[in-house]
Amino acid sequence: MELRFTDEERAFRQEVRAWIDENLPAETRERMASGRTPTKAMQIDWQKRLYAKGWAVPHWPVEWGGQKWSAIQRFILSEEMQSTPAPSPLGFNANMLGPVMIAFGTEEQKKHFLPKIASLDLWFCQGFSEPGAGSDLASLKTRAVREGDHYIVNGQKTWTTLAQHADWIFLLVRTDPGAAKQQEGISFLIADMKTPGITVRPIITIDGAHEVNEVFLDDVKVPVENLIGTENRGWDCAKFLLSNERTGQARVGASKERIRRLKLIAKEAPGGARPVMEDPRFRSRLTEVEVQLKALEMTTLRVLADENRQLSQRKPNPASSVLKIRGTELQQAISELYVMAAGPYGLVASDPEADRWNEPEVAQDWQTLAQATYFNWRKQSIYGGSTEIQKNIMAKAFLGL
Amino acid sequence: MDFDLSEDQRLLQDSLAKLLKDKYAFEQRKGYMASETGWSRDVWAAYADLGLLAMPFAEDDGGLGYGAVETMIVAEQFGRALALEPFIPTVVIGGAFLRHGATAEQRAALVPQIAEGKLLLAFAHTETQSRFDLNDVATTAKKDGAGWVIEGRKGVVVHGDTADQIIVTARVSGGRRDRDGIEVFLIPADTQGVTRRGFKTSDGQRAADITFDNVKVSADAKLNGGLALAERVVDEAIAALGAEAIGCMEASKDLTIEYLKTRKQFGRPIGSFQSLQHRAAEMMVCLEQARSMAMLAAMMASEEDPAERRRQMRAVKIEIGRNARFVGQQTVQMHGGIAMTMEYVGGHYLKRLTVIENMFGDVDHHLAALSEEGGVFVAA
Numbered sequence: 001m002e003l004r005f006t007d008e009e010r011a012f013r014q015e016v017r018a019w020i021d022e023n024l025p026a027e028t029r030e031r032m033a034s035g036r037t038p039t040k041a042m043q044i045d046w047q048k049r050l051y052a053k054g055w056a057v058p059h060w061p062v063e064w065g066g067q068k069w070s071a072i073q074r075f076i077l078s079e080e081m082q083s084t085p086a087p088s089p090l091g092f093n094a095n096m097l098g099p100v101m102i103a104f105g106t107e108e109q110k111k112h113f114l115p116k117i118a119s120l121d122l123w124f125c126q127g128f129s130e131p132g133a134g135s136d137l138a139s140l141k142t143r144a145v146r147e148g149d150h151y152i153v154n155g156q157k158t159w160t161t162l163a164q165h166a167d168w169i170f171l172l173v174r175t176d177p178g179a180a181k182q183q184e185g186i187s188f189l190i191a192d193m194k195t196p197g198i199t200v201r202p203i204i205t206i207d208g209a210h211e212v213n214e215v216f217l218d219d220v221k222v223p224v225e226n227l228i229g230t231e232n233r234g235w236d237c238a239k240f241l242l243s244n245e246r247t248g249q250a251r252v253g254a255s256k257e258r259i260r261r262l263k264l265i266a267k268e269a270p271g272g273a274r275p276v277m278e279d280p281r282f283r284s285r286l287t288e289v290e291v292q293l294k295a296l297e298m299t300t301l302r303v304l305a306d307e308n309r310q311l312s313q314r315k316p317n318p319a320s321s322v323l324k325i326r327g328t329e330l331q332q333a334i335s336e337l338y339v340m341a342a343g344p345y346g347l348v349a350s351d352p353e354a355d356r357w358n359e360p361e362v363a364q365d366w367q368t369l370a371q372a373t374y375f376n377w378r379k380q381s382i383y384g385g386s387t388e389i390q391k392n393i394m395a396k397a398f399l400g401l
Numbered sequence: 402m403d404f405d406l407s408e409d410q411r412l413l414q415d416s417l418a419k420l421l422k423d424k425y426a427f428e429q430r431k432g433y434m435a436s437e438t439g440w441s442r443d444v445w446a447a448y449a450d451l452g453l454l455a456m457p458f459a460e461d462d463g464g465l466g467y468g469a470v471e472t473m474i475v476a477e478q479f480g481r482a483l484a485l486e487p488f489i490p491t492v493v494i495g496g497a498f499l500r501h502g503a504t505a506e507q508r509a510a511l512v513p514q515i516a517e518g519k520l521l522l523a524f525a526h527t528e529t530q531s532r533f534d535l536n537d538v539a540t541t542a543k544k545d546g547a548g549w550v551i552e553g554r555k556g557v558v559v560h561g562d563t564a565d566q567i568i569v570t571a572r573v574s575g576g577r578r579d580r581d582g583i584e585v586f587l588i589p590a591d592t593q594g595v596t597r598r599g600f601k602t603s604d605g606q607r608a609a610d611i612t613f614d615n616v617k618v619s620a621d622a623k624l625n626g627g628l629a630l631a632e633r634v635v636d637e638a639i640a641a642l643g644a645e646a647i648g649c650m651e652a653s654k655d656l657t658i659e660y661l662k663t664r665k666q667f668g669r670p671i672g673s674f675q676s677l678q679h680r681a682a683e684m685m686v687c688l689e690q691a692r693s694m695a696m697l698a699a700m701m702a703s704e705e706d707p708a709e710r711r712r713q714m715r716a717v718k719i720e721i722g723r724n725a726r727f728v729g730q731q732t733v734q735m736h737g738g739i740a741m742t743m744e745y746v747g748g749h750y751l752k753r754l755t756v757i758e759n760m761f762g763d764v765d766h767h768l769a770a771l772s773e774e775g776g777v778f779v780a781a
Contacts, residue, residue: 001410001470002403003700009402072402256778263776283772290777291716291768298693305404321682322689394685395678399658 005072012073016080023049024086033261035338035369037211038087040123040165046087047120057094057118064102064110065118071307075300082253083260092124092161093117097170100188100237104229113190124190125166127157127215128238135389137172138183138235142217144173146224146231151175151189153197153220159383163200163213166193171217176232188234191222205379207372208349242385249384250327252297258334259290265366266341276341285340289333296326318398325390328380335374342370404696410474417478420447425482427746433485438563439607440485448486449518457496462505463513469637469702473644473695480648483749485606487521487560493641495522497634498568502585502624511566523564524638525555525611526631533762535570535631536580540613542571542623549623551586551594551616559760561609562599564590568624569613570631583628588618604752629707635761636714640698643721646757647695650688650728653750657681657732660747664736677735684731687724694720708774715767716777722757722764729754 005013028042038046050056051065058074060066067073081088089095098117101109116122133140142155153173163169169191176185191198197220203212229237263286266277276282303320339346342363350368351357358368381387395401406414424444433441448454456471458464472493479488492515499508499515514520531537540553551571561567567588575582588595594616597609624630658681661672671677698717704710729751733740740747758764771777 001406001699003470003696005402259776259778280769280772283776284768287768287772287776288719291719291771292690294697294713294716294777295690295693295720298697299689301402302404302693302696305402318685319689319693322686325686326690388679391679391682392675394682398685399661399672399678399681401658401661401672401678401681 009072009076013076013080016077017084019053020080020084020086023053024084029084029086032085032087034365035258035261035373040162043087043090043165044120044123047089050089051119056089056120057098059095060098060102060114060118064098064114071304072301075304079253082251083257085254085257090120090123092126092170093120093122096126096241097124097190100170100241101228103240104188104237106225108225109228122167123162123165124168124170125160125163125193125215127160127169127171129159130156131158135386137238138186140172140174140186142171142173143177144175144187144189144222146175149224151187151222151224151227153189153191153217153222155217157215157217158203158212160200160213160215161211163193163215164202164210168192169198169215170228172234172238175234179232183235185232186234186238187231188228188237189222190226190228191220195220195222197221205376207376208351209372209376211376250296250300250323251331252293252300252327255293255327255330255334256297258331258338259286259293261366262286262334262337262341265338269341269343271343276343282337282340286337289330289337292326292333293330296323296330299323299326318394321390321394321398324385325381325387328387331380332374332377335370335377338366338370339374342367346370406470406474410471413471414474414478416451417453417475418481420451421478421482421484425484430483430485434605439601439605440487440563444484445486445518448488449516452516453488454492454518455512455516457492458500458508458512458516462508463516469640469699472637472641472702473699476641476644477648477651477695480645480650480753481652483649483652483746483753487523487563489638489641489645490524490560490564491515491520491522494524494634494638495566495568497637498522498524498585498587498624498630501633502626502630503587504621504625507587507621520566521560521564522566522568523558523561523609524634525558525561525567525569527555527557528553529556530577533766534578535635536583536628537578538570538572538583539577540569540571542573542584542586544573545617547620549586549618549620551588551613551618554610554612556610557602558609558611559602560607561611562597562607564609566590567595567611570628580628583631585624585627585631586618586622587624588613588616588622592616592618602756604756605749606756632707632711636710637702639714639718639761640695640702642757642760643691643695643698643717646721646725646754647688647692649750649753649757650691650725653728653732653747653754654681654684654688656747656750657684657735660736671735680731680735684728687727691721691724691728712771712774712777712779715762715771715774718762718767719764719771722767725754725758726764 047056057065058067058069130140144151144153171189172186173189174185175187179185197218199216201214202210204210267275269276271279299319299322303317306317345363345367348363348368350372452465453475455464456467460466526535528539542549542551567590569586569588570583571586572582573584594614596612599609602608661677662670664671694717701710701713732747733751736747739745
């Protein structure tokens with residue numbers, strides 16, 4: 001048992017940090033440090049820089065642009081990006097579709113798409129959820145009917161994150177409505193968003209942001225070569241994709257950065273007789289969150305060390321379920337601390353879609369974002385398998401209940 | 402970074418688990434608890450045979466030269482078994498005082514006796530007014546020729562009733578709560594003027610209230626290091642207690658899961674009810690987060706920077722304390738009435754976890770202090 005980073009790992013961290021410092025555009029960094037999400041142009045620009053460096057998809061096989069890194073090295077890169085803060089490579093491309101295509105795609109698909117997925121030449125969005133299929137994803141109804149060389153797709157997807165930016169979409173569709181189990185009649189397709197019959201309608205979330213969308217599919221013609229894997233076996237791809245979402249969801253690096261910033265802010269933030277940071281109740285709550293975050297950091301490292309093992313020696317690790325549950329709880333708790341720190345000026349609603357709405361300044365940027373972020377982050381314990389679904393999984397997989 | 406046990410460490414874990422399986426069935430434990438000492442001298446001798454009592458000491462002093470990871474492994478097993486013997490007071494705490502604060506001659510004289518199971522130690526630091534503050538010391542030590550005279554009273558000295566020597570914090574100068582002016586003394590329990598009143602603690606273990614009335618000790622009774630020494634030792638104790646809590650929580654969780662599978666109400670196993678499944682899953686989350694902190698503690702126990710070590714140990718104590726409370730309480734709640742009885746092991750886990758939570762500072766004590774010190778992640 002060796003519980004410290006090695007000298008090589010420390011040196012690697014320094015190298016990563018120096019490279020990010022040198023290459024991350026100042027305006028991207030500023031925007032992210034203020035707690036906002038990167039613009040489309042910033043996301044693409046940054047991912048292209050990472051791609052040129054060979055760091056966009058280090059977890060992929062080397063032949064497709066990956067690195068021969070340990071899980072710890074990959075963690076260090078991702079933690080450094082989160083703590084700078086810099087945009088992370090687009091998850092839909094790097095962590096979801098890419099690995100699925102590597103595992104299930106044909107050689108032609110891999111050759112054509114993987115470089116574009118890694119470099120963000122093609123921005124993909126995820127068409128999984130439907131109005132009637134949330135936690136019970138396998139009940140999805142979007143239908144694809146084979147006609148000659150095409151599937152004709154009809155249906156509706158929802159919660160489609162950043163579909164307004166996307167060039168392509170990956171979709172779960174029902175190809176065999178008569179299958180004995182509902183999981184068995186599903187296929188995994190990809191489609192060009194410019195295909196006639198695809199309509200994107202914005203959904204404005206309670207923070208006022210346009211992040212998610214509805215996607216309507218109306219007699220959309222998808223060529224059969226856009227099928228990933230085997231027809232009616234799309235659920236295998238979906239399960240594989242969801243199981244890849246493990247350590248990323250804890251987002252410890254991002255939470256540490258948010259806490260670091262909050263401490264600086266709270267030192268200055270007026271709290272009546274004294275700055276907010278000197279209020280013992282506030283500080284104690286903050287410390288409580290930090291302590292849990294420290295534990296989560298250690299849990300993340302335990303899961304990572306486990307991922308370093310040969311696949312065959314790997315046992316399902318209950319610690320991995322902890323990451324999603326506690327990771328999202330802590331991000332939410334931190335957003336509540338920002339609301340506390342902002343006080344009455346937290347009531348000012350930012351307009352996330354307008355760049356200069358706060359000129360002249362009504363309240364400081366961080367104050368106007370505090371409640372918006374708090375509202376927005378309620379989503380975290382809902383998506384990617386809600387907390388309740390995670391607990392169902394744990395009860396079955398690890399507790400045998 | 403590597404969280405796996407080495408071959409030797411696994412061997413240590415297995416051999417102790419086997420010993421405890423033989424010696425620590427619930428009924429056997431009851432017998433030890435009811436005995437005069439409140440624990441088993443035979444089992445203690447078996448620990449000595451396994452080498453457990455020599456673990457943390459340098460090989461030159463007659464020990465095995467093991468580190469905090471081995472202590473963690475052993476303490477976790479003791480937690481699983483709810484073992485009653487004074488391992489932490491004698492080997493972890495007493496051992497750390499000797500390693501960091503005693504002279505080579507003292508170590509040469511005492512370590513072999515500890516290793517053989519012939520010498521027991523206890524740490525007397527709590528006073529009626531001190532609560533959890535190690536620096537709040539009213540007990541005095543006054544120069545008396547070459548030696549010292551100790552005056553004062555210490556409470557809740559864990560395993561102080563059977564200890565052969567007592568390690569005592571006493572003030573040589575300054576005001577009651579000053580950080581300066583505190584020294585640590587090693588005092589034979591049979592010294593004239595030492596009066597002990599033994600009692601049971603709420604988890605069924607033993608402790609003593611000890612009065613020091615004009616107790617004369619020689620110059621070499623004073624260990625080297627004062628308050629900083631005591632704080633360092635307490636940090637190592639927190640790591641060991643944390644590991645013990647993990648063992649206790651794990652056994653408690655396993656027992657509860659087993660019960661959920663077998664106990665039937667309304668014609669089906671109660672584990673089929675989702676509200677209980679989710680609570681059981683939450684227990685598991687708590688256990689894993691706490692386990693991570695026990696590992697952090699093992700890593701930080703040897704940290705030389707006292708401020709950094711202290712900060713991390715506070716975090717350990719807070720996180721393990723909070724999670725232990727949840728697991729202990731839910732063990733009783735999900736069992737229902739049976740875990741309210743002395744005859745069933747379930748409630749005993751809650752009792753031990755509660756005692757651990759309240760040793761060397763409770764959650765709020767460390768939260769307040771850690772907040773004051775700038776939190777876990779201090780600006781680099």
